[in-house]
Amino acid sequence: MRRVLGSDAGLRKFVIARALSRAGDSVFPIGLAAAMIQQDFGASEVGVVMGAALAPVVVLMPFGGVLLDHFNARVPMVAADIVRTVVQGLLAVLLLTGRPSLWQILVLSLVTGASQAFFQPGIASMLKQLAPGRLRQANATIRTVESVVSLAAPALAGVVIGLADAAVVVALDACTFAASAWMLAGIRLGNSEPVTGPPKVWRELREGWGEFTARPWLWSVVSVFSLFGLVVFGPFDVLKAILLIERFGASAYAWLMSGFTLGAILGGLIALWTTPRRPLRTGLLALLGFTPLPVTISLDLSVALVAAAMVVGGTANAYWAVVWATSVQTHAPAHALSRIHAYDVIGSMALMPVGRALTGVAAAWAGAATVLFTSSAALLAGCAVLLSIPAVRSLPAVLPARGPSAPSISTRKP
Structure with a gap:
Protein backbone atom coordinates (compact mmCIF):
# COMPACT_ATOMS: atom_id res chain seq x y z
CA MET A 1 0.00 0.00 0.00
CA ARG A 2 2.88 2.34 0.70
CA ARG A 3 4.03 1.78 -2.87
CA VAL A 4 0.59 2.72 -4.18
CA LEU A 5 0.29 5.90 -2.14
CA GLY A 6 3.95 6.80 -2.53
CA SER A 7 4.63 10.48 -1.91
CA ASP A 8 1.24 11.58 -3.27
CA ALA A 9 -0.13 13.64 -0.39
CA GLY A 10 -3.48 14.17 -2.11
CA LEU A 11 -4.13 10.46 -2.56
CA ARG A 12 -3.06 9.74 1.03
CA LYS A 13 -5.51 12.35 2.31
CA PHE A 14 -8.27 10.90 0.16
CA VAL A 15 -7.66 7.37 1.49
CA ILE A 16 -7.67 8.67 5.07
CA ALA A 17 -10.89 10.59 4.41
CA ARG A 18 -12.54 7.45 3.04
CA ALA A 19 -11.37 5.44 6.06
CA LEU A 20 -12.79 8.05 8.43
CA SER A 21 -16.11 8.09 6.58
CA ARG A 22 -16.32 4.29 6.67
CA ALA A 23 -15.56 4.31 10.40
CA GLY A 24 -18.43 6.72 10.96
CA ASP A 25 -20.76 4.69 8.73
CA SER A 26 -19.87 1.54 10.69
CA VAL A 27 -20.51 2.91 14.16
CA PHE A 28 -23.44 5.27 13.52
CA PRO A 29 -26.21 2.63 13.18
CA ILE A 30 -24.92 0.93 16.33
CA GLY A 31 -24.79 4.13 18.33
CA LEU A 32 -28.12 5.52 17.14
CA ALA A 33 -30.02 2.25 17.64
CA ALA A 34 -28.53 1.79 21.13
CA ALA A 35 -29.27 5.41 22.09
CA MET A 36 -32.87 5.19 20.91
CA ILE A 37 -33.43 1.91 22.73
CA GLN A 38 -31.91 3.42 25.89
CA GLN A 39 -34.49 6.20 25.58
CA ASP A 40 -37.40 3.74 25.22
CA PHE A 41 -38.04 4.04 21.50
CA GLY A 42 -39.53 0.86 20.04
CA ALA A 43 -38.11 -1.44 17.39
CA SER A 44 -40.47 -0.08 14.72
CA GLU A 45 -39.37 3.49 15.44
CA VAL A 46 -35.71 2.49 15.23
CA GLY A 47 -36.41 0.75 11.92
CA VAL A 48 -38.16 3.80 10.47
CA VAL A 49 -35.24 6.04 11.41
CA MET A 50 -32.68 3.61 10.00
CA GLY A 51 -34.49 3.60 6.67
CA ALA A 52 -35.19 7.32 6.58
CA ALA A 53 -31.80 8.30 5.19
CA LEU A 54 -32.14 6.03 2.15
CA ALA A 55 -35.01 7.82 0.38
CA PRO A 56 -33.22 11.15 -0.22
CA VAL A 57 -30.12 9.29 -1.42
CA VAL A 58 -32.12 7.53 -4.16
CA VAL A 59 -34.11 10.64 -5.13
CA LEU A 60 -31.31 13.23 -5.04
CA MET A 61 -28.21 11.32 -6.13
CA PRO A 62 -28.69 12.03 -9.88
CA PHE A 63 -28.81 15.74 -9.07
CA GLY A 64 -25.73 15.31 -6.90
CA GLY A 65 -24.00 13.74 -9.89
CA VAL A 66 -24.87 16.76 -12.04
CA LEU A 67 -23.50 19.16 -9.43
CA LEU A 68 -20.31 17.19 -8.90
CA ASP A 69 -19.65 16.87 -12.64
CA HIS A 70 -20.33 20.55 -13.28
CA PHE A 71 -18.19 21.99 -10.51
CA ASN A 72 -14.95 20.86 -8.88
CA ALA A 73 -16.10 17.68 -7.11
CA ARG A 74 -14.03 18.43 -4.01
CA VAL A 75 -16.00 21.55 -3.07
CA PRO A 76 -19.51 19.99 -2.91
CA MET A 77 -18.05 16.95 -1.14
CA VAL A 78 -16.47 19.11 1.56
CA ALA A 79 -19.74 21.04 1.92
CA ALA A 80 -21.66 17.75 2.28
CA ASP A 81 -19.26 16.58 5.00
CA ILE A 82 -19.66 19.88 6.85
CA VAL A 83 -23.45 19.60 6.75
CA ARG A 84 -23.25 16.05 8.08
CA THR A 85 -20.89 17.19 10.84
CA VAL A 86 -23.40 19.79 12.00
CA VAL A 87 -26.41 17.49 11.69
CA GLN A 88 -24.82 14.54 13.48
CA GLY A 89 -23.44 16.88 16.14
CA LEU A 90 -26.91 18.31 16.72
CA LEU A 91 -28.37 14.81 16.93
CA ALA A 92 -25.74 13.83 19.50
CA VAL A 93 -26.53 16.91 21.59
CA LEU A 94 -30.26 16.14 21.49
CA LEU A 95 -29.64 12.55 22.56
CA LEU A 96 -27.20 13.53 25.32
CA THR A 97 -29.34 16.30 26.82
CA GLY A 98 -32.77 14.67 26.79
CA ARG A 99 -35.18 12.55 24.79
CA PRO A 100 -35.63 14.06 21.32
CA SER A 101 -38.92 13.54 19.54
CA LEU A 102 -39.12 11.01 16.72
CA TRP A 103 -39.73 13.73 14.12
CA GLN A 104 -36.51 15.49 15.11
CA ILE A 105 -34.48 12.33 14.63
CA LEU A 106 -36.24 11.64 11.32
CA VAL A 107 -35.58 15.14 9.94
CA LEU A 108 -31.90 14.96 10.86
CA SER A 109 -31.65 11.50 9.28
CA LEU A 110 -33.24 12.79 6.07
CA VAL A 111 -30.78 15.70 5.92
CA THR A 112 -27.90 13.27 6.43
CA GLY A 113 -29.15 11.17 3.53
CA ALA A 114 -29.57 14.21 1.31
CA SER A 115 -25.99 15.25 2.06
CA GLN A 116 -24.75 11.79 1.12
CA ALA A 117 -26.44 12.18 -2.27
CA PHE A 118 -24.22 15.19 -2.95
CA PHE A 119 -21.08 13.41 -1.72
CA GLN A 120 -21.15 9.82 -2.97
CA PRO A 121 -21.10 10.45 -6.76
CA GLY A 122 -17.91 12.50 -6.49
CA ILE A 123 -15.78 9.68 -5.07
CA ALA A 124 -15.09 8.10 -8.46
CA SER A 125 -14.37 11.46 -10.09
CA MET A 126 -11.88 12.55 -7.43
CA LEU A 127 -10.09 9.21 -7.44
CA LYS A 128 -9.72 9.30 -11.22
CA GLN A 129 -8.07 12.72 -10.94
CA LEU A 130 -5.81 11.70 -8.05
CA ALA A 131 -4.62 8.34 -9.42
CA PRO A 132 -5.25 8.27 -13.17
CA GLY A 133 -2.64 5.59 -13.85
CA ARG A 134 -3.16 3.57 -10.66
CA LEU A 135 -6.92 3.23 -10.38
CA ARG A 136 -6.95 -0.50 -9.63
CA GLN A 137 -4.26 -0.20 -6.97
CA ALA A 138 -5.95 2.86 -5.43
CA ASN A 139 -9.37 1.18 -5.36
CA ALA A 140 -7.87 -1.97 -3.84
CA THR A 141 -6.06 0.07 -1.19
CA ILE A 142 -9.21 1.97 -0.28
CA ARG A 143 -11.27 -1.23 -0.14
CA THR A 144 -8.70 -2.92 2.10
CA VAL A 145 -8.40 0.05 4.45
CA GLU A 146 -12.18 0.41 4.66
CA SER A 147 -12.50 -3.29 5.48
CA VAL A 148 -9.94 -3.01 8.28
CA VAL A 149 -11.81 -0.01 9.67
CA SER A 150 -15.14 -1.82 9.39
CA LEU A 151 -13.67 -4.65 11.43
CA ALA A 152 -12.28 -2.44 14.20
CA ALA A 153 -14.80 0.41 14.45
CA PRO A 154 -17.80 -1.59 15.77
CA ALA A 155 -15.62 -3.00 18.54
CA LEU A 156 -14.63 0.55 19.47
CA ALA A 157 -18.30 1.56 19.47
CA GLY A 158 -19.06 -1.27 21.87
CA VAL A 159 -16.33 -0.08 24.23
CA VAL A 160 -17.63 3.52 24.10
CA ILE A 161 -21.21 2.40 24.78
CA GLY A 162 -20.03 0.29 27.71
CA LEU A 163 -17.96 3.07 29.27
CA ALA A 164 -20.05 6.14 28.45
CA ASP A 165 -23.32 6.74 26.61
CA ALA A 166 -24.47 5.40 23.25
CA ALA A 167 -25.04 8.97 22.06
CA VAL A 168 -21.28 9.54 22.35
CA VAL A 169 -20.90 7.20 19.38
CA VAL A 170 -23.12 9.55 17.34
CA ALA A 171 -20.88 12.43 18.41
CA LEU A 172 -17.84 10.46 17.25
CA ASP A 173 -19.56 9.98 13.90
CA ALA A 174 -19.86 13.77 13.62
CA CYS A 175 -16.14 14.03 14.33
CA THR A 176 -15.32 11.61 11.50
CA PHE A 177 -17.25 13.80 9.05
CA ALA A 178 -15.39 16.88 10.30
CA ALA A 179 -12.03 15.13 9.88
CA SER A 180 -13.02 13.90 6.42
CA ALA A 181 -13.98 17.46 5.38
CA TRP A 182 -10.64 18.74 6.64
CA MET A 183 -8.72 16.08 4.72
CA LEU A 184 -10.64 16.66 1.48
CA ALA A 185 -10.29 20.43 1.77
CA GLY A 186 -6.50 20.01 1.80
CA ILE A 187 -6.42 18.12 -1.51
CA ARG A 188 -5.33 20.08 -4.56
CA LEU A 189 -6.60 18.74 -7.87
CA GLY A 190 -5.21 19.47 -11.31
CA ASN A 191 -6.50 22.18 -13.57
CA SER A 192 -10.12 21.77 -14.65
CA GLU A 193 -12.28 23.55 -17.17
CA PRO A 194 -13.68 26.84 -15.84
CA VAL A 195 -17.30 26.85 -14.77
CA THR A 196 -19.23 29.34 -16.89
CA GLY A 197 -22.53 29.29 -15.02
CA PRO A 198 -25.00 27.14 -13.12
CA PRO A 199 -25.65 23.62 -14.41
Whole structure:
Protein backbone atom coordinates (compact mmCIF):
# COMPACT_ATOMS: atom_id res chain seq x y z
CA MET A 1 0.00 0.00 0.00
CA ARG A 2 2.88 2.34 0.70
CA ARG A 3 4.03 1.78 -2.87
CA VAL A 4 0.59 2.72 -4.18
CA LEU A 5 0.29 5.90 -2.14
CA GLY A 6 3.95 6.80 -2.53
CA SER A 7 4.63 10.48 -1.91
CA ASP A 8 1.24 11.58 -3.27
CA ALA A 9 -0.13 13.64 -0.39
CA GLY A 10 -3.48 14.17 -2.11
CA LEU A 11 -4.13 10.46 -2.56
CA ARG A 12 -3.06 9.74 1.03
CA LYS A 13 -5.51 12.35 2.31
CA PHE A 14 -8.27 10.90 0.16
CA VAL A 15 -7.66 7.37 1.49
CA ILE A 16 -7.67 8.67 5.07
CA ALA A 17 -10.89 10.59 4.41
CA ARG A 18 -12.54 7.45 3.04
CA ALA A 19 -11.37 5.44 6.06
CA LEU A 20 -12.79 8.05 8.43
CA SER A 21 -16.11 8.09 6.58
CA ARG A 22 -16.32 4.29 6.67
CA ALA A 23 -15.56 4.31 10.40
CA GLY A 24 -18.43 6.72 10.96
CA ASP A 25 -20.76 4.69 8.73
CA SER A 26 -19.87 1.54 10.69
CA VAL A 27 -20.51 2.91 14.16
CA PHE A 28 -23.44 5.27 13.52
CA PRO A 29 -26.21 2.63 13.18
CA ILE A 30 -24.92 0.93 16.33
CA GLY A 31 -24.79 4.13 18.33
CA LEU A 32 -28.12 5.52 17.14
CA ALA A 33 -30.02 2.25 17.64
CA ALA A 34 -28.53 1.79 21.13
CA ALA A 35 -29.27 5.41 22.09
CA MET A 36 -32.87 5.19 20.91
CA ILE A 37 -33.43 1.91 22.73
CA GLN A 38 -31.91 3.42 25.89
CA GLN A 39 -34.49 6.20 25.58
CA ASP A 40 -37.40 3.74 25.22
CA PHE A 41 -38.04 4.04 21.50
CA GLY A 42 -39.53 0.86 20.04
CA ALA A 43 -38.11 -1.44 17.39
CA SER A 44 -40.47 -0.08 14.72
CA GLU A 45 -39.37 3.49 15.44
CA VAL A 46 -35.71 2.49 15.23
CA GLY A 47 -36.41 0.75 11.92
CA VAL A 48 -38.16 3.80 10.47
CA VAL A 49 -35.24 6.04 11.41
CA MET A 50 -32.68 3.61 10.00
CA GLY A 51 -34.49 3.60 6.67
CA ALA A 52 -35.19 7.32 6.58
CA ALA A 53 -31.80 8.30 5.19
CA LEU A 54 -32.14 6.03 2.15
CA ALA A 55 -35.01 7.82 0.38
CA PRO A 56 -33.22 11.15 -0.22
CA VAL A 57 -30.12 9.29 -1.42
CA VAL A 58 -32.12 7.53 -4.16
CA VAL A 59 -34.11 10.64 -5.13
CA LEU A 60 -31.31 13.23 -5.04
CA MET A 61 -28.21 11.32 -6.13
CA PRO A 62 -28.69 12.03 -9.88
CA PHE A 63 -28.81 15.74 -9.07
CA GLY A 64 -25.73 15.31 -6.90
CA GLY A 65 -24.00 13.74 -9.89
CA VAL A 66 -24.87 16.76 -12.04
CA LEU A 67 -23.50 19.16 -9.43
CA LEU A 68 -20.31 17.19 -8.90
CA ASP A 69 -19.65 16.87 -12.64
CA HIS A 70 -20.33 20.55 -13.28
CA PHE A 71 -18.19 21.99 -10.51
CA ASN A 72 -14.95 20.86 -8.88
CA ALA A 73 -16.10 17.68 -7.11
CA ARG A 74 -14.03 18.43 -4.01
CA VAL A 75 -16.00 21.55 -3.07
CA PRO A 76 -19.51 19.99 -2.91
CA MET A 77 -18.05 16.95 -1.14
CA VAL A 78 -16.47 19.11 1.56
CA ALA A 79 -19.74 21.04 1.92
CA ALA A 80 -21.66 17.75 2.28
CA ASP A 81 -19.26 16.58 5.00
CA ILE A 82 -19.66 19.88 6.85
CA VAL A 83 -23.45 19.60 6.75
CA ARG A 84 -23.25 16.05 8.08
CA THR A 85 -20.89 17.19 10.84
CA VAL A 86 -23.40 19.79 12.00
CA VAL A 87 -26.41 17.49 11.69
CA GLN A 88 -24.82 14.54 13.48
CA GLY A 89 -23.44 16.88 16.14
CA LEU A 90 -26.91 18.31 16.72
CA LEU A 91 -28.37 14.81 16.93
CA ALA A 92 -25.74 13.83 19.50
CA VAL A 93 -26.53 16.91 21.59
CA LEU A 94 -30.26 16.14 21.49
CA LEU A 95 -29.64 12.55 22.56
CA LEU A 96 -27.20 13.53 25.32
CA THR A 97 -29.34 16.30 26.82
CA GLY A 98 -32.77 14.67 26.79
CA ARG A 99 -35.18 12.55 24.79
CA PRO A 100 -35.63 14.06 21.32
CA SER A 101 -38.92 13.54 19.54
CA LEU A 102 -39.12 11.01 16.72
CA TRP A 103 -39.73 13.73 14.12
CA GLN A 104 -36.51 15.49 15.11
CA ILE A 105 -34.48 12.33 14.63
CA LEU A 106 -36.24 11.64 11.32
CA VAL A 107 -35.58 15.14 9.94
CA LEU A 108 -31.90 14.96 10.86
CA SER A 109 -31.65 11.50 9.28
CA LEU A 110 -33.24 12.79 6.07
CA VAL A 111 -30.78 15.70 5.92
CA THR A 112 -27.90 13.27 6.43
CA GLY A 113 -29.15 11.17 3.53
CA ALA A 114 -29.57 14.21 1.31
CA SER A 115 -25.99 15.25 2.06
CA GLN A 116 -24.75 11.79 1.12
CA ALA A 117 -26.44 12.18 -2.27
CA PHE A 118 -24.22 15.19 -2.95
CA PHE A 119 -21.08 13.41 -1.72
CA GLN A 120 -21.15 9.82 -2.97
CA PRO A 121 -21.10 10.45 -6.76
CA GLY A 122 -17.91 12.50 -6.49
CA ILE A 123 -15.78 9.68 -5.07
CA ALA A 124 -15.09 8.10 -8.46
CA SER A 125 -14.37 11.46 -10.09
CA MET A 126 -11.88 12.55 -7.43
CA LEU A 127 -10.09 9.21 -7.44
CA LYS A 128 -9.72 9.30 -11.22
CA GLN A 129 -8.07 12.72 -10.94
CA LEU A 130 -5.81 11.70 -8.05
CA ALA A 131 -4.62 8.34 -9.42
CA PRO A 132 -5.25 8.27 -13.17
CA GLY A 133 -2.64 5.59 -13.85
CA ARG A 134 -3.16 3.57 -10.66
CA LEU A 135 -6.92 3.23 -10.38
CA ARG A 136 -6.95 -0.50 -9.63
CA GLN A 137 -4.26 -0.20 -6.97
CA ALA A 138 -5.95 2.86 -5.43
CA ASN A 139 -9.37 1.18 -5.36
CA ALA A 140 -7.87 -1.97 -3.84
CA THR A 141 -6.06 0.07 -1.19
CA ILE A 142 -9.21 1.97 -0.28
CA ARG A 143 -11.27 -1.23 -0.14
CA THR A 144 -8.70 -2.92 2.10
CA VAL A 145 -8.40 0.05 4.45
CA GLU A 146 -12.18 0.41 4.66
CA SER A 147 -12.50 -3.29 5.48
CA VAL A 148 -9.94 -3.01 8.28
CA VAL A 149 -11.81 -0.01 9.67
CA SER A 150 -15.14 -1.82 9.39
CA LEU A 151 -13.67 -4.65 11.43
CA ALA A 152 -12.28 -2.44 14.20
CA ALA A 153 -14.80 0.41 14.45
CA PRO A 154 -17.80 -1.59 15.77
CA ALA A 155 -15.62 -3.00 18.54
CA LEU A 156 -14.63 0.55 19.47
CA ALA A 157 -18.30 1.56 19.47
CA GLY A 158 -19.06 -1.27 21.87
CA VAL A 159 -16.33 -0.08 24.23
CA VAL A 160 -17.63 3.52 24.10
CA ILE A 161 -21.21 2.40 24.78
CA GLY A 162 -20.03 0.29 27.71
CA LEU A 163 -17.96 3.07 29.27
CA ALA A 164 -20.05 6.14 28.45
CA ASP A 165 -23.32 6.74 26.61
CA ALA A 166 -24.47 5.40 23.25
CA ALA A 167 -25.04 8.97 22.06
CA VAL A 168 -21.28 9.54 22.35
CA VAL A 169 -20.90 7.20 19.38
CA VAL A 170 -23.12 9.55 17.34
CA ALA A 171 -20.88 12.43 18.41
CA LEU A 172 -17.84 10.46 17.25
CA ASP A 173 -19.56 9.98 13.90
CA ALA A 174 -19.86 13.77 13.62
CA CYS A 175 -16.14 14.03 14.33
CA THR A 176 -15.32 11.61 11.50
CA PHE A 177 -17.25 13.80 9.05
CA ALA A 178 -15.39 16.88 10.30
CA ALA A 179 -12.03 15.13 9.88
CA SER A 180 -13.02 13.90 6.42
CA ALA A 181 -13.98 17.46 5.38
CA TRP A 182 -10.64 18.74 6.64
CA MET A 183 -8.72 16.08 4.72
CA LEU A 184 -10.64 16.66 1.48
CA ALA A 185 -10.29 20.43 1.77
CA GLY A 186 -6.50 20.01 1.80
CA ILE A 187 -6.42 18.12 -1.51
CA ARG A 188 -5.33 20.08 -4.56
CA LEU A 189 -6.60 18.74 -7.87
CA GLY A 190 -5.21 19.47 -11.31
CA ASN A 191 -6.50 22.18 -13.57
CA SER A 192 -10.12 21.77 -14.65
CA GLU A 193 -12.28 23.55 -17.17
CA PRO A 194 -13.68 26.84 -15.84
CA VAL A 195 -17.30 26.85 -14.77
CA THR A 196 -19.23 29.34 -16.89
CA GLY A 197 -22.53 29.29 -15.02
CA PRO A 198 -25.00 27.14 -13.12
CA PRO A 199 -25.65 23.62 -14.41
CA LYS A 200 -28.48 23.01 -16.87
CA VAL A 201 -29.83 20.26 -14.66
CA TRP A 202 -32.29 18.44 -16.92
CA ARG A 203 -30.03 18.58 -19.97
CA GLU A 204 -27.07 17.31 -17.99
CA LEU A 205 -29.18 14.55 -16.45
CA ARG A 206 -30.18 13.43 -19.95
CA GLU A 207 -26.59 13.59 -21.19
CA GLY A 208 -25.39 11.56 -18.20
CA TRP A 209 -28.10 8.98 -18.86
CA GLY A 210 -27.05 8.89 -22.51
CA GLU A 211 -23.44 8.18 -21.53
CA PHE A 212 -24.66 5.44 -19.17
CA THR A 213 -26.91 3.69 -21.69
CA ALA A 214 -24.33 4.01 -24.51
CA ARG A 215 -22.17 1.37 -22.79
CA PRO A 216 -23.73 -2.12 -22.86
CA TRP A 217 -21.20 -3.52 -20.40
CA LEU A 218 -22.23 -0.82 -17.91
CA TRP A 219 -26.01 -0.93 -18.02
CA SER A 220 -26.15 -4.72 -18.31
CA VAL A 221 -24.10 -5.23 -15.14
CA VAL A 222 -26.10 -2.61 -13.22
CA SER A 223 -29.38 -4.17 -14.40
CA VAL A 224 -28.38 -7.65 -13.25
CA PHE A 225 -27.06 -6.36 -9.92
CA SER A 226 -30.33 -4.54 -9.38
CA LEU A 227 -32.03 -7.94 -9.54
CA PHE A 228 -29.33 -9.34 -7.26
CA GLY A 229 -30.38 -6.74 -4.69
CA LEU A 230 -33.92 -8.12 -4.84
CA VAL A 231 -33.28 -11.87 -4.77
CA VAL A 232 -29.70 -12.30 -3.50
CA PHE A 233 -28.28 -9.60 -1.26
CA GLY A 234 -31.57 -8.33 0.20
CA PRO A 235 -32.69 -11.76 1.48
CA PHE A 236 -29.13 -12.66 2.52
CA ASP A 237 -28.80 -9.51 4.67
CA VAL A 238 -31.97 -10.37 6.58
CA LEU A 239 -31.76 -14.14 6.93
CA LYS A 240 -28.08 -14.43 7.79
CA ALA A 241 -28.66 -12.59 11.06
CA ILE A 242 -31.84 -14.47 11.94
CA LEU A 243 -30.59 -17.98 11.16
CA LEU A 244 -27.06 -17.65 12.49
CA ILE A 245 -28.10 -16.01 15.76
CA GLU A 246 -30.76 -18.68 16.31
CA ARG A 247 -28.28 -21.46 15.60
CA PHE A 248 -25.03 -20.22 17.15
CA GLY A 249 -25.92 -17.20 19.31
CA ALA A 250 -25.27 -13.47 18.95
CA SER A 251 -21.61 -13.66 19.96
CA ALA A 252 -20.80 -16.32 17.38
CA TYR A 253 -22.72 -14.34 14.76
CA ALA A 254 -20.50 -11.32 15.45
CA TRP A 255 -17.41 -13.47 14.97
CA LEU A 256 -18.80 -14.91 11.75
CA MET A 257 -19.41 -11.43 10.37
CA SER A 258 -15.85 -10.57 11.34
CA GLY A 259 -14.82 -13.51 9.15
CA PHE A 260 -16.68 -11.93 6.24
CA THR A 261 -14.81 -8.68 6.85
CA LEU A 262 -11.49 -10.53 7.03
CA GLY A 263 -12.35 -12.01 3.66
CA ALA A 264 -13.00 -8.51 2.36
CA ILE A 265 -9.52 -7.49 3.47
CA LEU A 266 -8.07 -10.48 1.66
CA GLY A 267 -10.10 -9.68 -1.48
CA GLY A 268 -8.77 -6.14 -1.49
CA LEU A 269 -5.19 -7.37 -1.16
CA ILE A 270 -5.64 -9.88 -4.00
CA ALA A 271 -7.02 -7.10 -6.19
CA LEU A 272 -3.99 -4.99 -5.27
CA TRP A 273 -1.55 -7.75 -6.26
CA THR A 274 -3.20 -8.96 -9.48
CA THR A 275 -3.69 -7.33 -12.91
CA PRO A 276 -6.43 -9.11 -14.88
CA ARG A 277 -6.49 -8.44 -18.63
CA ARG A 278 -10.28 -8.81 -18.70
CA PRO A 279 -11.29 -7.39 -15.30
CA LEU A 280 -15.07 -7.93 -15.46
CA ARG A 281 -14.69 -11.51 -16.63
CA THR A 282 -12.20 -12.23 -13.85
CA GLY A 283 -14.31 -10.38 -11.30
CA LEU A 284 -17.49 -12.28 -12.17
CA LEU A 285 -15.67 -15.60 -12.00
CA ALA A 286 -14.35 -14.57 -8.59
CA LEU A 287 -17.83 -13.50 -7.47
CA LEU A 288 -18.95 -17.10 -7.92
CA GLY A 289 -17.11 -17.69 -4.64
CA PHE A 290 -20.04 -15.92 -2.96
CA THR A 291 -22.53 -18.42 -4.44
CA PRO A 292 -22.20 -21.17 -1.76
CA LEU A 293 -22.64 -18.72 1.13
CA PRO A 294 -26.47 -18.39 1.18
CA VAL A 295 -26.84 -22.17 0.84
CA THR A 296 -24.27 -22.75 3.60
CA ILE A 297 -26.24 -20.52 5.96
CA SER A 298 -29.46 -22.40 5.21
CA LEU A 299 -27.97 -25.82 6.07
CA ASP A 300 -27.31 -27.25 9.50
CA LEU A 301 -23.53 -27.06 9.20
CA SER A 302 -20.84 -26.50 11.80
CA VAL A 303 -19.74 -23.02 12.72
CA ALA A 304 -16.30 -23.75 11.21
CA LEU A 305 -17.78 -24.47 7.78
CA VAL A 306 -19.96 -21.38 7.94
CA ALA A 307 -16.93 -19.32 8.94
CA ALA A 308 -14.97 -20.65 5.96
CA ALA A 309 -17.84 -19.77 3.63
CA MET A 310 -17.98 -16.30 5.16
CA VAL A 311 -14.29 -15.69 4.50
CA VAL A 312 -14.54 -16.93 0.91
CA GLY A 313 -17.72 -14.91 0.29
CA GLY A 314 -16.18 -11.75 1.70
CA THR A 315 -13.09 -12.24 -0.46
CA ALA A 316 -15.17 -12.74 -3.61
CA ASN A 317 -17.42 -9.77 -2.93
CA ALA A 318 -14.53 -7.38 -2.23
CA TYR A 319 -12.53 -8.47 -5.27
CA TRP A 320 -15.53 -7.90 -7.53
CA ALA A 321 -16.15 -4.48 -5.96
CA VAL A 322 -12.58 -3.38 -6.75
CA VAL A 323 -12.53 -4.52 -10.38
CA TRP A 324 -15.99 -3.06 -11.01
CA ALA A 325 -15.13 0.36 -9.54
CA THR A 326 -11.87 0.41 -11.48
CA SER A 327 -13.59 -0.52 -14.74
CA VAL A 328 -16.17 2.24 -14.37
CA GLN A 329 -13.53 4.83 -13.54
CA THR A 330 -11.31 3.69 -16.41
CA HIS A 331 -13.88 3.41 -19.19
CA ALA A 332 -16.48 6.05 -18.30
CA PRO A 333 -15.81 9.57 -19.64
CA ALA A 334 -14.38 11.90 -17.01
CA HIS A 335 -16.83 14.73 -17.73
CA ALA A 336 -19.83 12.49 -16.84
CA LEU A 337 -18.27 10.17 -14.27
CA SER A 338 -20.17 11.50 -11.24
CA ARG A 339 -23.50 11.16 -13.03
CA ILE A 340 -22.65 7.66 -14.25
CA HIS A 341 -21.58 6.69 -10.74
CA ALA A 342 -24.89 8.03 -9.42
CA TYR A 343 -26.89 5.92 -11.88
CA ASP A 344 -24.69 2.93 -11.01
CA VAL A 345 -25.29 3.27 -7.27
CA ILE A 346 -29.01 3.89 -7.61
CA GLY A 347 -29.50 1.02 -10.03
CA SER A 348 -27.52 -1.39 -7.89
CA MET A 349 -29.33 -0.52 -4.65
CA ALA A 350 -32.85 0.32 -5.89
CA LEU A 351 -34.44 -3.08 -5.31
CA MET A 352 -32.45 -4.11 -2.24
CA PRO A 353 -34.89 -2.51 0.27
CA VAL A 354 -37.72 -4.33 -1.52
CA GLY A 355 -35.81 -7.59 -1.26
CA ARG A 356 -35.29 -7.05 2.45
CA ALA A 357 -38.93 -6.11 3.01
CA LEU A 358 -40.25 -9.18 1.15
CA THR A 359 -37.86 -11.66 2.73
CA GLY A 360 -40.03 -12.32 5.76
CA VAL A 361 -43.08 -13.00 3.61
CA ALA A 362 -41.14 -15.25 1.23
CA ALA A 363 -39.52 -17.18 4.09
CA ALA A 364 -42.88 -17.68 5.80
CA TRP A 365 -44.42 -18.95 2.57
CA ALA A 366 -41.60 -21.09 1.11
CA GLY A 367 -39.16 -21.45 4.00
CA ALA A 368 -35.86 -19.69 4.67
CA ALA A 369 -33.84 -22.53 3.11
CA THR A 370 -35.76 -22.23 -0.16
CA VAL A 371 -35.25 -18.47 -0.26
CA LEU A 372 -31.50 -18.84 0.28
CA PHE A 373 -31.18 -21.66 -2.26
CA THR A 374 -32.93 -19.35 -4.72
CA SER A 375 -30.44 -16.60 -3.88
CA SER A 376 -27.49 -18.84 -4.68
CA ALA A 377 -29.12 -20.05 -7.91
CA ALA A 378 -29.95 -16.49 -8.98
CA LEU A 379 -26.38 -15.34 -8.37
CA LEU A 380 -25.03 -18.25 -10.42
CA ALA A 381 -27.49 -17.58 -13.25
CA GLY A 382 -26.87 -13.82 -13.24
CA CYS A 383 -23.09 -14.24 -13.44
CA ALA A 384 -23.55 -16.72 -16.30
CA VAL A 385 -25.75 -14.24 -18.18
CA LEU A 386 -23.21 -11.44 -17.76
CA LEU A 387 -20.33 -13.68 -18.84
CA SER A 388 -22.29 -14.51 -22.00
CA ILE A 389 -22.37 -10.83 -23.03
CA PRO A 390 -19.31 -10.02 -25.19
CA ALA A 391 -19.16 -6.38 -24.05
CA VAL A 392 -18.86 -7.55 -20.43
CA ARG A 393 -16.48 -10.51 -20.66
CA SER A 394 -14.21 -8.81 -23.24
CA LEU A 395 -13.90 -5.39 -21.59
CA PRO A 396 -10.15 -4.67 -21.45
CA ALA A 397 -8.34 -3.38 -18.41
CA VAL A 398 -7.09 -0.33 -20.31
CA LEU A 399 -9.27 2.00 -22.36
CA PRO A 400 -8.40 1.51 -26.04
CA ALA A 401 -7.40 4.51 -28.10
CA ARG A 402 -10.17 3.80 -30.62
CA GLY A 403 -13.04 1.38 -30.80
CA PRO A 404 -16.68 0.86 -30.05
CA SER A 405 -16.22 -0.51 -26.53
CA ALA A 406 -16.19 2.93 -24.92
CA PRO A 407 -18.32 5.31 -26.97
CA SER A 408 -18.87 8.85 -25.87
CA ILE A 409 -21.84 10.92 -26.87
CA SER A 410 -20.19 14.09 -25.67
CA THR A 411 -16.60 15.18 -26.15
CA ARG A 412 -16.54 18.10 -23.77
CA LYS A 413 -17.86 19.02 -20.39
CA PRO A 414 -21.41 20.36 -20.60
